[in-house]
Each structure stands twice: as structure tokens, then as C-alpha cells.
Amino acid sequence: MNFDRFDRREVLCREDAMYNPQLNAQGELIHLLTTEGLPRRILHQILDKAAEFVSGGELVNQKFADLAGTSVFNLFFENSTRTRTTFEIAAKRLSADVSSLNIQASSTAKGETLLDTVHNLEAMGANLFVVRHSESGAAHLIAKHVKPGVAVVNAGDGRHAHPTQAMLDMFTIRHYKGDFTNLRVAIVGDVLHSRVARSQIHALSTLGCPDIRVIAPKTLLPTGVENLGVHVYHDMAEGLKDVDVVAMLRLQNERMAGAYLPSTQEFFKYYGLTPEKLALAKPDAIVMHPGPMNRGVEIDSAVADGDQAVILPQVTFGIAVRMAVLSIVAANQKGLL
Amino acid sequence: MTKNIHIKNGLLVDPIAGTESQGDLFLADGKIAGVNTAPAGFVADEVIDASGLVVAPGLVDFAARLREPGQEYKATLASEMAAAVAGGVTSVVCTPDTDPVLDEVGLVTMLRQRSKQLDLARVYPVGALTRGLKGQEITEMAQLHEAGCVAFSQGDVPIADLQVLYRAMLYAANYGFELRLRPEEASLVNDGVAHDGPYASRLGLTGIPVIAETIAIAQITQLMRATGCKVHLARVSSAAGLELIRAAKREGLKLTCDVSINHIHLVDLDIGFFDSQYRFDPPLRSVADRDAIVAALNDGTIDMICSDHAPVDDDGKLLPFAQAERGATGLELLLPLTLAWARANKVSLPQALAKISATPAKALGFDAGLAVGNRADLLLFNPEASWYVIPEKLKSQGKNTPFVGHEMIGKVAHTIVKGKVVYSA
Numbered sequence: 130m131n132f133d134r135f136d137r138r139e140v141l142c143r144e145d146a147m148y149n150p151q152l153n154a155q156g157e158l159i160h161l162l163t164t165e166g167l168p169r170r171i172l173h174q175i176l177d178k179a180a181e182f183v184s185g186g187e188l189v190n191q192k193f194a195d196l197a198g199t200s201v202f203n204l205f206f207e208n209s210t211r212t213r214t215t216f217e218i219a220a221k222r223l224s225a226d227v228s229s230l231n232i233q234a235s236s237t238a239k240g241e242t243l244l245d246t247v248h249n250l251e252a253m254g255a256n257l258f259v260v261r262h263s264e265s266g267a268a269h270l271i272a273k274h275v276k277p278g279v280a281v282v283n284a285g286d287g288r289h290a291h292p293t294q295a296m297l298d299m300f301t302i303r304h305y306k307g308d309f310t311n312l313r314v315a316i317v318g319d320v321l322h323s324r325v326a327r328s329q330i331h332a333l334s335t336l337g338c339p340d341i342r343v344i345a346p347k348t349l350l351p352t353g354v355e356n357l358g359v360h361v362y363h364d365m366a367e368g369l370k371d372v373d374v375v376a377m378l379r380l381q382n383e384r385m386a387g388a389y390l391p392s393t394q395e396f397f398k399y400y401g402l403t404p405e406k407l408a409l410a411k412p413d414a415i416v417m418h419p420g421p422m423n424r425g426v427e428i429d430s431a432v433a434d435g436d437q438a439v440i441l442p443q444v445t446f447g448i449a450v451r452m453a454v455l456s457i458v459a460a461n462q463k464g465l466l
Numbered sequence: 467m468t469k470n471i472h473i474k475n476g477l478l479v480d481p482i483a484g485t486e487s488q489g490d491l492f493l494a495d496g497k498i499a500g501v502n503t504a505p506a507g508f509v510a511d512e513v514i515d516a517s518g519l520v521v522a523p524g525l526v527d528f529a530a531r532l533r534e535p536g537q538e539y540k541a542t543l544a545s546e547m548a549a550a551v552a553g554g555v556t557s558v559v560c561t562p563d564t565d566p567v568l569d570e571v572g573l574v575t576m577l578r579q580r581s582k583q584l585d586l587a588r589v590y591p592v593g594a595l596t597r598g599l600k601g602q603e604i605t606e607m608a609q610l611h612e613a614g615c616v617a618f619s620q621g622d623v624p625i626a627d628l629q630v631l632y633r634a635m636l637y638a639a640n641y642g643f644e645l646r647l648r649p650e651e652a653s654l655v656n657d658g659v660a661h662d663g664p665y666a667s668r669l670g671l672t673g674i675p676v677i678a679e680t681i682a683i684a685q686i687t688q689l690m691r692a693t694g695c696k697v698h699l700a701r702v703s704s705a706a707g708l709e710l711i712r713a714a715k716r717e718g719l720k721l722t723c724d725v726s727i728n729h730i731h732l733v734d735l736d737i738g739f740f741d742s743q744y745r746f747d748p749p750l751r752s753v754a755d756r757d758a759i760v761a762a763l764n765d766g767t768i769d770m771i772c773s774d775h776a777p778v779d780d781d782g783k784l785l786p787f788a789q790a791e792r793g794a795t796g797l798e799l800l801l802p803l804t805l806a807w808a809r810a811n812k813v814s815l816p817q818a819l820a821k822i823s824a825t826p827a828k829a830l831g832f833d834a835g836l837a838v839g840n841r842a843d844l845l846l847f848n849p850e851a852s853w854y855v856i857p858e859k860l861k862s863q864g865k866n867t868p869f870v871g872h873e874m875i876g877k878v879a880h881t882i883v884k885g886k887v888v889y890s891a
Contacts, residue, residue: 150739165668244784264786265670266740273739274784287788289670324670352673353664 150272157461160272160281161454163290164332172335175296176303178453179446182222186304188448195456196225202255203229204246205284206262211420212284212294215444216259219451225257247271251279257459258282265289265324280458288322293454294419295328297447299336301439302374304446305415309336315368315410316359317344318378318400318427321351321389325419326378330357344368345400348389365400369409377402377418380427393426403429407437415439468842468885469511470494472504476516476846481523481820482835491521493842496885501838512887516846519879522819523834524556524587524843526826527800528724529646529700530775531793532558532589533863534580535573536565541777541863543577546797547586549862551889553798554845554878555773557830558587562594563621569594569605574613586888588843590616590830592646595634601625604634608641616830617698619646622747622792626652628685635695644696644829647686649707650748654678659788661734661749669740671787674749679707687714690721698829699723701774703748705758712767722829723767725759726774727796727803732756732868742783742790743868746774763821764811770829771807771821773800777864795864799855801847802874809875815849842885851877 149166153159158171182189201220205213213229220227232246241249247258257280260268265287272281285291299309306312314333320326320343333341334357343354344362355361362368369375380396390396407416416428416438424430432438471493478501479486492500492508499505527550533541550558560577562568568577574591581589593615597603607618618638624647625631638645655678660666662673683699687710690697702708702723714721728746733756737744744750762768776793783790800822808818823845827834832841852875857865881889 242781242785262786264788266788267786269739270784270786287670287786288672327668327670351667352662352675353667356664357668 150269153461158457159461161292161458162268162272162281162283164292164295164328164335165290167335169335169337172296172299172332174457175450175453176300178457179300179449182449182452183446186442186445188445192222192224193452193456194224196220196223196459199225199256199459200254201225201227201257201259201455202250203227203259204232204250204261205230206232206243206260206267207285209261209285211444212261215447216284216451219448220455222448223452223456225455243267243270244274247275251276255279256462257455259284261285263287278462280462282454282458285324287324288327289324290328291324292328293447293451294325295332296454297443297450298329298376298417298419299332300446300450301415301417301443304442305439306373309333309338312338312374313340313342313372314338314374314376315342315344315372316376316378317365317368317402319349319380320345320354320378321349322381323378327357329376330359334358342368342372346390365406366409369406372410373414375402375407375410375414375416377416377428379419379421380423382423397426401425401427401429402432404431404435407432417443420444468494468496470508471882471885471887472510472513473516473521473844473846474513476519476521478836479520479522479815479819480836481816481824482833482837484816486815491836491844493882493885497842498836498838498840501836514846514880518848519846520815520849521836522845522847523823523827523836523840524845524881524883525554525800525822526557526559526830526834527555527775527797527822528559528770528772528826528829529726530558530560530773530797531563531777532560533777534564540779540782543580544584545861545863546775546777547581547584549795549797549860550587551881551883552861552878554801554847554881555797556587556843556845556881556883557590557827558797559590559592559616559826559830561621562592562619563599563623567594567599567621568592568615569597569599571606571609571613574610574615578614587883592616593618595620595645596625596630599623601627601630604630604637607638607643611641611643617644617646619700620648622648624648624650624652624682628689632689632693635689635693639693639695642696644698646698646700648700648748649679649682649686649702651678651682651685654681659745659749660737661751663734663752665734665737669737676704676706676751676755679704679748680710683707683710687719687721690719696720701726701729701748701772702759702768703729703751704755708758708762708767712762715767722769724770724772725763725768726772727800728774728794728868729756729759730763730771730807731803736868737787740787741868742785742787743794743866743870745787745790745792746794747792760807760811763807764813769821770825771800771804772826773797775862777862778866779864780866783866794867795860795862796867797862798860799867799869799874801845801878802876803869805849805876842882844882845878846880847876847878849876851875853877
């Protein structure tokens with residue numbers, strides 16, 4: 130037998146690294162990479178913390194010191210204005226030093242790898258990375274390779290996850306509906322390519338929502354989507370019946386070029402949210418959209434601007450939720466504060 | 467000068483005869499000169515005490531990427547030949563996807579000369595089926611065959627144009643050459659990176675559906691019927707694909723297939739949090755597919771197991787899953803991972819070793835048994851010894867494998883090629 134104790138110890142360390150990488154040994158949130166696999170208490174912790182930054186549906190107009198002395202780097206490898214801006218505002222309201230990098234025009238375009246970029250910024254004193262990337266799993270990769278004490282918040286990776294968007298949606302639902310355990314929620318549109326949908330589904334399941342529906346043509350649904358714990362509908366009339374929340378998804382125009390859909394016009398006719406279709410939902414149902422909206426493609430202006438739409442409050446709550454997430458992970462990363 | 471070697475008191479396992487018995491082997495002139503009885507006048511230059519060891523024909527790996535020429539930063543012929551013999555592999559069938567690809571006689575000749583100079587494992591090159599593996603013009607197959615190519619393949623690049631594949635199969639059939647094809651319909655793979663199932667959906671990874679494999683198998687078997695070409699299907703990954711192969715074999719088509727050591731043991735769920743060590747081509751499929759692979763190995767539908775050796779450097783793996791390079795090092799894991807399958811399924815040692823020695827050797831045209839007169843390419847291993855896969859300790863320049871940290875049972879003690887000890891632990 131060639132059994133080497135040193136080897137075995139090395140082996141065990143590698144196995145340890147496969148535990149939930151978002152939590153430390155005490156079960157505290159140290160990175161936010163996905164809503165999947167997070168305990169309910171942490172989702173509530175984020176929502177409760179966000180509530181501290183909101184008063185009467187508006188952001189509390191005050192600066193907090195939660196991130197004083199902390200360097201936050203927004204690493205956006207993929208275009209985004211809205212998410213990046215809300216993260217910037219959130220970090221600044223918490224007194225962080227914020228740098229936003231336009232990565233496409235910089236080092237990686239010259240051939241530097243993702244991890245090289247991250248390690249260089251660590252050398253410049255980065256404490257917290259907010260990452261958006263076009264590939265699923267990019268935030269996980271970074272979180273696995275940053276120095277101890279450095280936090281990573283996923284601001285959207287490929288088709289995989291957009292956890293802060295999902296949590297701001299949860300905050301919005303809780304704000305208008307109070308409780309998750311008796312709700313019907315319909316997620317409508319391009320689920321296949323949507324990181325928002327995946328994160329919403331995981332968060333809603335964990336928060337106890339008993340009836341999560343996805344409504345889309347078969348070409349826009351991922352294989353085995355029902356395994357995520359959702360009911361699948363291909364017909365808006367059936368899927369929207371008596372729902373409390375309608376979460377619309379953005380339909381990327383580039384999808385039209387492939388064989389996913391025949392035309393925007395046909396998609397809007399059968400899957401676009403119009404006042405007539407919305408009337409099938411409960412009268413007090415709310416309509417959410419992660420933005421930016423394609424009016425006349427996935428949503429009718431009459432709905433987008435209507436009484437049931439909560440799309441602008443979502444944006445406001447997005448800042449509070451991002452403040453909450455940044456504050457929590459920073460506090461849990463030892464040596465960061 | 468080869469030495470006369472007396473291997474004493476080992477468990478002689480002959481995968482052709484299907485026997486295992488305690489005994490001695492006598493090697494002379496690069497061949498097996500005697501089993502249990504020394505040939506007349508035999509004087510041993512070296513005696514190897516094989517007590518507690520299995521003595522078996524050296525392993526024949528049906529698919530390894532050696533990276534040289536062109537990708538020496540990933541591996542060299544020298545590093546991978548050292549890995550081969552450390553893994554008990556005495557014959558390596560190498561794929562044509564080097565840079566430049568093996569589509570010219572000169573390149574094949576150079577590769578064979580380089581491997582002869584190293585004098586470790588034997589190298590059997592598979593020639594490119596089309597020039598540059600571009601899928602447009604067929605190569606000079608007859609001349610490549612004369613230069614030493616044992617078969618022809620496209621590596622991992624499927625031919626998109628069926629007309630080209632049809633003609634390539636007709637031309638190969640003209641000479642009786644075998645094609646080794648990865649059954650994969652490229653248009654259905656598209657930009658897929660993982661098995662198209664609930665787990666890829668959960669991770670937001672683009673899926674490669676099983677129909678990418680089954681449609682390709684259906685096309686290839688139809689073309690076989692039309693052309694009479696012999697085909698070996700490389701790295702089959704799905705239950706549905708294996709069903710088609712089973713039917714084609716029943717029909718009498720000259721079809722064989724292999725599976726990689728990774729696909730016997732791993733499934734898509736193992737990807738975990740986007741671990742790029744689990745990125746393979748074809749992708750790791752579902753538990754049901756893996757179970758079907760094991761069943762097909764047990765019932766003989768799958769003829770052989772290969773390492774699918776693909777040394778990849780860290781730069782190729784430390785990337786988001788979809789951007790990471792595919793493959794893993796495997797030459798040193800072929801034996802223990804095959805033994806693990808055999809143990810789990812109560813497959814006898816001779817039967818298990820046949821999948822990685824006798825059967826692939828037969829396809830190459832030689833006998834890997836322990837009969838007198840056979841080549842003295844041998845492997846001595848301890849079937850009970852356990853070891854852990856520690857990257858730094860692997861001989862291969864490629865240190866990446868999903869089995870890092872795993873316990874392996876079955877450890878090579880000596881490897882003998884052409885009657886010469888080329889590796890001792």
C-alpha cells in the first residue's frame with residue numbers, strides 16, 4: 130500500500146472547496162453568486178436588510194458607513210448601464226470607493242485572462258468585485274480564485290444567474306403581496322436564455338411560493354425546466370389564470386435571427402402581455418419586468434405604463450437590495466472591514 | 467540488446483485465453499519465450515520477483531492526444547510516452563489532431579521516428595481523414611497507410627458534408643481501411659458545452675442533445691451499408707446511441723466502438739459549480755446514460771475502453787466552463803479506472819483487461835496474450851495497491867483530470883516493451 134498521509138490531507142482540502150462556495154464555515158454569506166442553494170434565512174436576511182434602506186416605498190435619503198474604507202470594483206465584461214449604475218449608487222451610498230471598469234475596451238481585449246485581470250485588481254487593493262460576464266459560471270470561477278477576505282457579487286453570468294435582480298424582484302413581491310406562501314407567480318417569455326428567470330425560480334421556491342409557472346413557446350424553454358420545480362404552460366390564457374404576479378422577461382432581438390421564433394409580431398400576438406391577457410390574472414396582480422423593456426414585443430405600453438405595473442419601483446428597490454447584499458457580504462468577509 | 471528476463475511467481479492473466487494462474491514468464495529477443503517452462507538454454511540476465519503482482523499483456527490505448535507537433539506547451543511526445551509506460555500502456559494509438567494535423571506522409575514518418583528514438587511505448591498513428599481535418603478533401607490514405615497509419619479519423623471534428631464522408635468511406639473501403647469516427651452532428655452541437663438536460667438548464671449552460679450522437683450514428687451506419695466501409699465509433703456517450711450500435715452489430719455491420727474511462731464513471735451532475743475539469747467532448751451525460759454505458763460494457767456492445775487522453779494546461783482550464791478546454795489527462799488512469807468498473811460489476815480480471823489490451827490489440831493486428839511467440843509487451847501491477855491522484859506526481863505534462871484527489875486501486879510496478887523494462891515504480 131502506498132498510502133501517504135500528506136497526500137490525503139491535500140485531497141481533503143480539495144474536497145472542502147466543493148462545499149457551497151457562497152457561505153463560510155459559519156454559514157454566513159461571503160459571496161453572492163446565485164440564489165440556488167441559499168438557505169431561506171439568508172434570503173430573508175437580504176430582504177430585511179434592504180428594508181432598512183427603504184421608507185414609504187422610497188430610498189432613505191442618507192449615506193451609510195457600511196463600506197467605508199472598502200474598494201469596490203465593478204467588473205462588467207458585458208454591456209450594462211442599468212445594473213452597473215445601480216451597483217455604483219448602492220456602493221457609494223454605503224461610502225465605498227467605487228471603480229467601474231469598461232473591460233471590453235481594456236486588458237482582456239489585449240489577451241489578458243479573466244483571472245489575470247482579477248489578480249491585478251486585487252494587487253491594487255480591491256476588496257469586493259461586482260462581476261457581469263457573458264459566460265455562465267464566470268462569477269463562481271472568480272470567487273474560487275480571489276484571495277481570502279475578498280468578496281464577489283454576481284451581477285449576471287451568461288444564462289445562469291442574476292441573483293440581485295431576483296432578490297429585488299422578491300423584495301418587490303414582498304412589498305406588494307406580503308407573503309410568498311400563498312402566491313401564484315407566472316414568469317413569461319424567453320426562459321431559455323434568462324438568468325433572471327433561473328434566479329427567480331430558485332428564490333421563489335426557497336421562499337415557499339407554492340405555484341411557480343413558466344409560460345413560453347417550447348423553443349424558449351430549457352430542457353427539463355420542470356425539474357426546477359415549475360409548472361410549464363405554452364398558452365398565456367391558461368398560464369396567467371388567477372396569478373398574483375406576472376414577471377415578464379426581456380426578449381432579446383437577436384433571438385429573432387435564429388430558429389427560435391418566426392417574428393416579433395407573432396411572439397407579441399401569442400406571448401406579449403396586453404391588457405386583455407392581464408385581465409386573466411387576479412385583479413390585483415402586479416406586473417414586473419427586469420428592463421430594458423421592448424414595448425410591443427413582450428409587453429404592451431398600456432400594461433407597462435398601467436396601474437398594475439411595478440417596474441419603476443423595482444428599479445428603486447434594486448438599489449436597496451444591492452446595498453443590502455454589499456453590506457452583508459462585506460461584513461461577513463473577515464479582514465475586509 | 468534485449469535482456470533475457472525471468473518474471474517469477476506472478477499471477478499470469480491472459481485476456482485472450484481468459485485464464486489467470488500463478489506462474490513464471492521467460493522473455494527473450496523481445497518475445498515471450500516460455501510460460502512456466504524456460505526454453506532450452508535460457509539464462510536469465512534479470513529476474514523480476516512478481517509475487518503479489520499481476521502479469522498481463524501491456525495496455526493498448528485506443529485514443530490519446532500526444533500534442534506534438536504544434537502544442538508542446540501542453541505536452542511533448544517525451545512527457546506523454548513517459549506517462550504511457552507509467553500507466554502500463556505499451557501501445558498508444560494517437561489521434562491526428564496535432565498542429566499541423568497528420569495528413570502528410572512526412573509528418574507521420576517524423577512522428578514514428580521520434581517515438582522510436584524515445585524507445586518507450588509503441589506509437590500507432592491514426593491519419594487524418596481529410597486534409598487539415600477541414601472535411602473537404604480526402605487525404606492520401608493509401609500512402610499514409612504505407613507510412614504507418616493504422617486507420618483514419620477526423621479527431622474531434624466531424625465532417626459536416628455527408629457527400630465528403632460518403633466518398634471518404636467508399637475510398638477507405640476500397641483498401642479495407644477502418645475509419646474511426648466520433649459520432650456527432652455538428653449542427654446539433656452548435657455552441658453546446660454540456661449534456662442537454664436538467665442540470666445544464668439549471669447552470670445555464672448550452673446543451674448538446676443526445677440526438678447529436680444518435681443522428682450521426684444513424685447516418686454513419688446507413689453509409690456503412692452503402693459503402694461496405696469498416697467503422698469504429700469513438701467515445702460513445704448515450705444510451706440511445708448504444709441501442710443503435712447494438713442493432714447495427716446484430717445486423718452484422720463491421721462496427722466496433724469504444725468509451726472513455728471518464729464516461730464510465732462520471733455524469734453531468736458532477737460538473738458541480740462549473741468545474742471545468744468535467745468539460746469533455748462528448749459531454750458527460752445523464753446517470754441513465756452512464757448506466758447504459760456500464761451495461762453495454764458488460765454485455766460486449768462496447769468493445770473497448772480508452773483513456774481519451776488529452777493533456778490540457780492550467781491556462782486552458784482556468785476559464786469559465788464554456789471557454790475552458792475539453793478533456794483530461796488519462797494515460798495513467800486507464801488501468802485503475804478500468805479495474806474500478808470491473809470490481810463494481812464483478813467482471814473477471816481477464817475480461818476487464820481484454821477491453822484495454824487484447825481487443826484493441828486485435829484491431830491493430832497483433833495478439834496481446836501470454837502465449838509463447840507473442841511480443842514481450844507486458845505490464846506488472848499490484849491489483850490491491852491504492853494511490854491518490856496528485857497532479858504533481860503524474861508523469862503526463864497534463865495535470866488536469868476530474869479524478870484529482872481520488873483514490874485509485876491498482877498500481878503499476880513494471881512496464882516492459884519489446885522485452886525491455888521501460889518503467890519501474
